[in-house]
Amino acid sequence: MGRTRVKKPDIDGLFSLSTAYLTLNDNGFNPTGVAGICFKRVDSKTFADAMRDISSLLDLSGPDVTYSRIKDEYGYEWFVLKSDNFENLIVNIHMISEVLIDKGFEERLLSSVFAFNRFYLVYNYKSGKFYPFAPLSEDTRDNKLEFKIKSMIKKEMRIEEDITKWYPIRKMPF
Template sequence: MFSISSAYITLEVKLGLKVTGRCAVTFKTVSGTFFYEMEQDIKRFLTSLQPEFDLAYRAVTDSYGYMWIVFEGKRIEDLLAALTATGDMVEEKGFSDQLLAAVFEFANERQGGGHQYLIYNYRRNNFYPFVPTGQKTRDTEQEMIMMSAIGEEMPFEKDMTLWYPLWDLPLKSPG
């Protein structure tokens, strides 16, 4: 996942995609004490990071029962460290099968600021692009352009049928 720490520069130079300062990790919630304790541990850990890093976070549960830990910050390095540490905590607590994805948001300055995403699939250990264009529609041509720009720099999913759309991403600031 750390390959994004350099690939974002290529995306900006080649395609005009700027990091928005928002990313998220998502995992399926389960009932039970151990999962609840893990959630509390994650929140305590992230709260302890806030004085040291310029970083905010919030937890959101979507309509499918997935919890999203959404991060906002100015430095991609801080965002990546917090996101990776959160994923590691989920794995260490025995819930690695619940991890779905990490999502990194970019704004396309050359095309009116529309949002584009790189999604990291935990199960397949690779990235794929996602460019939503409206209600349940996507721009596969732009996704291919993103992949070709950074496909050599990071592990990319070659099978496009596995580029699963994640609709209604909760990355925008509430309110």
């Protein structure tokens, strides 16, 4: 018997954020210029090579995109990107995703997170869907705002309908 292949994430769904962010912007929700991609590291040469490839590609993005690689307190790693150009954030998060998938690390991808002035848009790689996350404090969230965001952008992008899968991502490194 062979191993079951894991379905590769539909990372092209990330590009739907290009139009949704305009709707959000028109309604007073502005991107902060920060985004991150969260993944679980692997101790292997192939993974180390992937990290070097990603860093090299990000370096080619020029001065418009700055980045750092951070390990969080839960043992996950993040590439945190900053840019005044929101499209650059989307394209570079997509590129990082693509490199990790091409190298066989799709199971290690957790989420990508795009920061807005009052909430985050989270992309879940397992479902290929977005959901809003609006923390009020370490333990509470603004559900009313999350539902408002969902209703604003649900026609422009794949939104997770099952709210039990709107996982809070606490203590993000940005």
